Amino acid sequence: MEREADVVVIGGGIAGAAILSELTKYQLKSILVEKEPDIASGTTKANSAILHAGFDAHEGTMKAKMNVEGNRIYHERKEELDLDIEWTGSFVAATNDEEMDTIRELLERGNKNGVPGLAIWSGDKLRAQEPNLSQDIKGALWAPSAGVCWPFGLAIAFAENAVMNGAEILRECKVEGFEKKGNAITAVKTDKGTIQTKYVVNAAGIHADEISALAGDTSFTIHPRKGEYVLFDKAARKDMVNGVIFPTPSKTSKGILVCTTTHGNTFVGPNAQDQDDKEDTSVTVQGMNEILQSAKKLLPNLPMGAAITEFAGLRAVSSTGDFILGKSETVSNLLQAAGIQSPGLTSSPAIAAYLAGILVQETGAKKNEHYQKGRPVRHTFHTLSNEKRKQLVKENNRYGRIICRCETVTEAEIVDAIHRPCGARTVDGVKRRTRAGMGRCQGGFCGPRVTQILARELDIPVTEVRKEMRESYMFYNKDKTSGGKA
Amino acid sequence: MGENYDIIIVGGGPAGLSAAYSAEKNGAEKILILERDREAGGILQQCIHNGFGLHHFKQELTGPGYAHRCYESIKNKKSIEILVDTMVLEIRPDKTVLAVNPEKGLMELKAGTIILTMGCRERTRGAIRIPGYRPAGIYTAGAAQRMVNMEGYLPGKKIVILGSGDIGLIMARRMSLEGCKVQAVLEICPFSNGLTRNIVQCLQDYDIPLYLSHTITRIQGKDRISGITAAKVDEHMQVIAGSEFDIDCDTLLLSVGLIPENELSRGAGIAIHPLTNGPIVDQHRETNLPGIFAAGNVVHVHDLVDFVSEEAEIAGKYAALEVRKQTKEPLKDIEVVPANGIRTCVPQHLRLGAEGETVRLFMRVRQPMRKVKLEIRSGGKILLTKPLPVAKPSEMIAVDLPAEKVAGLAEKLEVGIKEGA
Numbered sequence: 042m043e044r045e046a047d048v049v050v051i052g053g054g055i056a057g058a059a060i061l062s063e064l065t066k067y068q069l070k071s072i073l074v075e076k077e078p079d080i081a082s083g084t085t086k087a088n089s090a091i092l093h094a095g096f097d098a099h100e101g102t103m104k105a106k107m108n109v110e111g112n113r114i115y116h117e118r119k120e121e122l123d124l125d126i127e128w129t130g131s132f133v134a135a136t137n138d139e140e141m142d143t144i145r146e147l148l149e150r151g152n153k154n155g156v157p158g159l160a161i162w163s164g165d166k167l168r169a170q171e172p173n174l175s176q177d178i179k180g181a182l183w184a185p186s187a188g189v190c191w192p193f194g195l196a197i198a199f200a201e202n203a204v205m206n207g208a209e210i211l212r213e214c215k216v217e218g219f220e221k222k223g224n225a226i227t228a229v230k231t232d233k234g235t236i237q238t239k240y241v242v243n244a245a246g247i248h249a250d251e252i253s254a255l256a257g258d259t260s261f262t263i264h265p266r267k268g269e270y271v272l273f274d275k276a277a278r279k280d281m282v283n284g285v286i287f288p289t290p291s292k293t294s295k296g297i298l299v300c301t302t303t304h305g306n307t308f309v310g311p312n313a314q315d316q317d318d319k320e321d322t323s324v325t326v327q328g329m330n331e332i333l334q335s336a337k338k339l340l341p342n343l344p345m346g347a348a349i350t351e352f353a354g355l356r357a358v359s360s361t362g363d364f365i366l367g368k369s370e371t372v373s374n375l376l377q378a379a380g381i382q383s384p385g386l387t388s389s390p391a392i393a394a395y396l397a398g399i400l401v402q403e404t405g406a407k408k409n410e411h412y413q414k415g416r417p418v419r420h421t422f423h424t425l426s427n428e429k430r431k432q433l434v435k436e437n438n439r440y441g442r443i444i445c446r447c448e449t450v451t452e453a454e455i456v457d458a459i460h461r462p463c464g465a466r467t468v469d470g471v472k473r474r475t476r477a478g479m480g481r482c483q484g485g486f487c488g489p490r491v492t493q494i495l496a497r498e499l500d501i502p503v504t505e506v507r508k509e510m511r512e513s514y515m516f517y518n519k520d521k522t523s524g525g526k527a
Numbered sequence: 528m529g530e531n532y533d534i535i536i537v538g539g540g541p542a543g544l545s546a547a548y549s550a551e552k553n554g555a556e557k558i559l560i561l562e563r564d565r566e567a568g569g570i571l572q573q574c575i576h577n578g579f580g581l582h583h584f585k586q587e588l589t590g591p592g593y594a595h596r597c598y599e600s601i602k603n604k605k606s607i608e609i610l611v612d613t614m615v616l617e618i619r620p621d622k623t624v625l626a627v628n629p630e631k632g633l634m635e636l637k638a639g640t641i642i643l644t645m646g647c648r649e650r651t652r653g654a655i656r657i658p659g660y661r662p663a664g665i666y667t668a669g670a671a672q673r674m675v676n677m678e679g680y681l682p683g684k685k686i687v688i689l690g691s692g693d694i695g696l697i698m699a700r701r702m703s704l705e706g707c708k709v710q711a712v713l714e715i716c717p718f719s720n721g722l723t724r725n726i727v728q729c730l731q732d733y734d735i736p737l738y739l740s741h742t743i744t745r746i747q748g749k750d751r752i753s754g755i756t757a758a759k760v761d762e763h764m765q766v767i768a769g770s771e772f773d774i775d776c777d778t779l780l781l782s783v784g785l786i787p788e789n790e791l792s793r794g795a796g797i798a799i800h801p802l803t804n805g806p807i808v809d810q811h812r813e814t815n816l817p818g819i820f821a822a823g824n825v826v827h828v829h830d831l832v833d834f835v836s837e838e839a840e841i842a843g844k845y846a847a848l849e850v851r852k853q854t855k856e857p858l859k860d861i862e863v864v865p866a867n868g869i870r871t872c873v874p875q876h877l878r879l880g881a882e883g884e885t886v887r888l889f890m891r892v893r894q895p896m897r898k899v900k901l902e903i904r905s906g907g908k909i910l911l912t913k914p915l916p917v918a919k920p921s922e923m924i925a926v927d928l929p930a931e932k933v934a935g936l937a938e939k940l941e942v943g944i945k946e947g948a
Contacts, residue, residue: 271656276793320749323660326766351656427625427633434632441629443563443614447790483651485667489674503680508663512750515663516680519705 042234044209046072048400049229049238051216051252053080055192055389056378057244058199063393065206067406072238073200073208074231076215078507079470080200080463081193083246085386086473087270087322087354089295089311090192090302091285093384094131094184096151096159097295103364105154107388107395112186114390115195121414122198125191125303131285132167132181134174134339140289144182147290151184158185171282175341187285191303192386193473197463199393201416204462206409212466213511216245219256225373226256240400242376247319247357249365249379258369263380265319265355268311269328272302274481277347281307286339295383297335304448304476309336309343311354322353349481356382366392367399376400417461423449423476444494445487447480455491459498466499468492469509492516533850534843535624535638536560537615537791540569542644542823544597545836547607549843550642554851559636560609561626567609568594569646571832573673576697578724582833593832618643618795620816639850642842643792643806643814643821647785647828649694657689659746659755668694668782675701683778687755688712689743691719691726692921693830695782700729702780709733710774713741713757715764718895720921722830743779744771752779785828795819802871803827809878810886811845811854812838820846827873827889830923834889855880861905861936868892868899868944870920883934887927890942892918900945901926906938918944 048064050057053075064071075082092115098104119126135141144161151159160183167181168174200210211233220228220235229236245252250263273281281299288296294313301307310332329351337343359365359380369375376396381388400406420433422440434441439453458465458474465471468478471491478484478491492515496503507513533555536543539562547558566572571579574590581587584596601607613628624636649667664683666674671682672694684707688695691714699709712730717740719726730737738757744766745756759770787805789797798807798815805826806814812822822842823835848854857878865872872890888903901913901924910932918924928940 322749323745324658326658326744329656329658348656349651351658352661427635430627431633434627434629438629438632441627441632442612443616443627446563446614449614449616482648485649485651485670488666489670489678493678503678510662510750513663514751516674517683519675519679519681 044072044234044236046070046236046238047404047406048072048240048242049074049236050242050244051229052244052246052249053077053196053200053210053212054083054085054244054246054381055081055196055199055386056381056392057242058196058203059389059393060242060244060378060396061203061208061210062199063397064400065203065208066409066412067397067401068409069400069404069406071203071208072236073203073210074214074216074229074236075210075212078213078467078509078511079465079473080210080212081196081473082509084354084357085196086193087352088192088268088386089298089300089383090190090386091131091300092126092188092190092387094151094159094187095154095156095384095387096147096182096184097290098154098384100150100153103366104384104388107364107366107391108384109155110391111384111388114394115188115387116186118390122202122416123419124198125194126188127190127303128186128188129284129301130183130185131187131287132162132171132183133287133289134167134178134181135289136175136177136179136338141180143289144180147182156184156186159183171284171286173280173282173340173342174286175339178339189285189301189303190386195386197474198416200463201461205416206412210463216252216255221257224257224371226375239404240374240376242378242396244378244381246381247355249357249377253369253375253377253379256369256372256375258371258375260370261365261379262360263357265316266358266382267314267316267321267353267355269324269332269351269353270308270310271329271332271348271351273307273344274347274349275305277344278305278307280342280344281340288335288339297332299336299340304479309333319355322355324351324353328353350483358382364388364392366395419457420454422451422454444490445475445477445480447482448476450475450477450487452494455494456498459495465495467507467509467513468495468515471495488515530634531557531637532559533557533639534559534642534846535636536642536644537618537624538562538569538644538646538825539564539567539609539611540644540646540823541571541594541597541832542646542825542835542839543567543569543642544594544601545839546642546644546822546843546846548597548600549840550847551601551604551606553844553847555847556606558607560607561613561615561624562609562611563614565612567598567611570669573669573676574697575676576701579832582831583836597836615791618791620796622818640818640820640846642839642846643819643825644823644839645788645791645825647787647824649781650784650786651781657743657746660749662746662748662750662752664748664752664777665746665779665781668698668780671780672698672701675705681705681707682780683776684708685710685776686778686780687774687776688780688782690714690782690784691721691737692782692784693721693725695780696721696725696729698780698782699735700733703733703735709735710776711735711757712737713743714739715742715760716740718919722921742766746779751777753777755779785824787825787828789825792821792825797821800871800875803873807875808873809876810874810884811878812842812874813845818849827871830921834923834925859937862939863888864939864941865890866941866943868894868896869942872942877933877936877940879933879936883930883932885927885930886933887925888942890924891920892924892944893920895919896944896946898947900947902943902945903928904941904943905936
């Protein structure tokens with residue numbers, strides 16, 4: 042495989058996908074490479090899924106700037122890109138005088154950062170809205186511009202828009218090195234071949250320091266900080282919260298929060314464990330106990346029996362403490378989008394605009410007159426009116442076959458997810474596009490069926506269908522020597 | 528569409544088929560069974576082992592054999608219609624059912640009475656919170672059973688099974704017969720939750736080790752599972768530090784309990800019992816919503832399909848009588864309360880008229896016990912005692928309270944277990 046591009050974006054997380062989409066607004070041939078079978082497989086898939094208002098980061102930092110601007114862009118583009126976002130607002134709960142002082146500081150900082158609508162609420166006013174919260178909460182910082190989102194869905198939306206506008210996404214394509222001339226990259230070497238390119242954007246998440254070092258820039262390091270979560274059944278929401286409740290933050294973390302999701306589940310987490318291993322996303326007993334205990338301070342009657350799954354993600358913490366954005370000082374045509382930890386999800390569209398601005402200035406690229414907004418229409422059977430459902434089944438009878446019982450996902454939606462731009466290739470890829478397998482049975486029923494639909498639609502054997510990662514095969518053939526086909 | 532039926536049965540497994548059979552026999556004229564799978568029969572279709580039907584059909588059958596017998600008993604009845612590949616989306620208290628299938632599209636159906644026979648589903652990894660990675664190769668035992676027996680694929684070749692419930696035990700044997708190596712069956716309780724015959728026939732006969740009072744503390748492998756860490760637990764089910772050991776595997780099957788599938792019931796406003804996780808029913812299996820009945824694993828998880836059929840036949844009969852307005856107004860409502868040693872009892876209450884009727888009570892004990900006496904009391908009087916050589920949580924106890932004793936009931940019924948027979 043020999044390819045040529047104006048820009049190669051490395052990494053298919055939310056930052057890389059948003060950047061790729063932004064680049065298609067200009068006459069730049071862009072290719073994104075992602076090492077895993079699907080995009081949004083790293084930090085983007087396991088985080089708090091919150092679009093932060095922007096009062097946490099200190100004034101003048103890239104984090105502060107990008108957060109507030111990113112939040113604004115999401116408000117602006119939610120309808121156009123059909124993004125799964127609920128603008129719930131968020132609270133930071135304070136339980137003593139010291140914490141009340143801290144939230145007042147946060148209010149001030151937020152005002153300096155340009156966060157709209159911040160206010161301090163009394164504990165009683167908070168509990169009127171969130172009746173299950175602890176009586177110990179004295180007051181809270183209210184941030185109306187915050188929201189919750191479907192994080193992989195956002196990355197997928199940007200990727201679909203990018204592909205629709207001519208960008209290319211190469212999955213299972215791992216960067217192995219660079220060809221250079223002087224201090225400039227001339228080509229990206231991958232396990233799927235070489236891509237000649239004029240510019241490279243490094244959005245490699247937890248591995249951004251390794252990619253940067255491969256290119257010759259060792260000015261920063263990234264270390265992983267694990268966060269573990271427990272997700273609860275939708276039925277438990279009445280015992281939990283309707284929005285986003287942070288505790289008063291510590292120095293290293295925004296703390297263990299209690300939070301709703303865009304689809305009516307609730308989660309608690311994350312903790313913050315610094316570690317060396319960039320692959321270790323395992324959950325631990327200690328971690329789960331820690332988050333459940335902490336969450337009980339906010340929500341004393343946590344419905345423990347309603348937990349449906351637990352997961353962990355790694356934050357990409359940079360050695361500079363801030364986002365590392367813009368041109369590398371040692372490699373002339375390398376742009377960094379590194380250290381994208383919280384509020385990275387919120388900041389990504391702003392980071393994309395910022396980096397695209399630099400590239401346009403560098404290359405003099407003209408606007409793409411054919412750029413199309415949005416992405417192909419999605420039909421979510423579960424949320425449609427009965428009239429609309431009737432019409433859909435009439436047009437395509439696969440809308441009449443429910444594959445995922447828990448989330449009411451139809452076969453037509455799954456087939457569509459596979460054939461969309463940058464479509465699903467794995468069982469988890471289907472899950473992240475349609476919610477099939479996200480529900481209370483966690484794919485126990487629909488997992489095998491989704492596997493069979495993937496095999497049919499991709500025209501591959503069932504035994505080649507994977508759950509998520511490169512070697513995550515779902516099923517094996519029956520051994521000929523041991524009884525044959527049943 | 529708004530079609531009208533005497534009875535709509537939600538779920539075409541053994542409970543639904545048996546309910547239809549009984550409803551037809553008792554005079555219902557337009558019966559519709561809605562089944563979400565591609566054929567009727569339910570989970571029995573994937574249970575290709577034998578051991579079914581000894582009570583109900585007086586003959587030992589395989590799962591598909593039992594399902595076939597149920598199906599045969601209704602297939603030529605003009606009054607019974609089955610729609611397969613059909614999902615019920617909503618049940619309303621006014622007995623409207625919203626369902627969808629590829630052929631007929633979205634259907635809004637009206638029923639005189641409804642019988643809920645949705646069965647149960649398996650608990651998954653999340654519900655028991657096993658630490659570690661989230662790789663491929665972790666399946667519920669039932670999902671794996673379907674893949675092996677109906678679709679023709681293996682979930683893997685080197686297997687660990689967590690949970691010694693019947694499905695776990697049956698799958699240990701099944702995987703062995705497929706040439707897989709079953710490394711171990713782990714059970715957190717100090718006793719197995721499966722039928723004794725399954726321990727013998729599925730584990731001992733295949734030299735598969737059963738580790739009682741053990742659980743899994745970690746799942747290894749990032750892409751596909753590569754092993755687990757097992758550990759011993761104390762009497763409070765807490766892991767004993769230092770007892771951990773690793774077992775290699777490429778597959779983990781979970782058989783960690785079943786949950787009645789009541790999302791539709793809850794949506795309709797049916798009261799659910801916190802311990803059975805199924806609708807609260809009277810002796811006719813009528814729920815708190817008049818005209819909506821429930822039977823089988825959706826009410827409480829059974830260990831024998833024979834009892835599922837029996838319960839469904841009760842529901843089918845009274846649903847049919849209700850449609851024809853042949854049921855009498857009950858005069859009194861007697862609560863059935865589990866007392867010492869008993870965890871759950873179904874039905875949870877009796878609605879009785881002037882005449883008595885024989886009532887069969889199904890119950891489960893809390894702990895395994897030997898040489899005990901089941902005792903049913905009301906108003907300080909002992910109505911019935913039954914000695915039991917063994918009582919286990921995994922084996923449901925059924926006992927009939929005769930009509931003459933039921934007729935005289937004035938106060939709540941207490942069902943308990945006493946030591947010493």
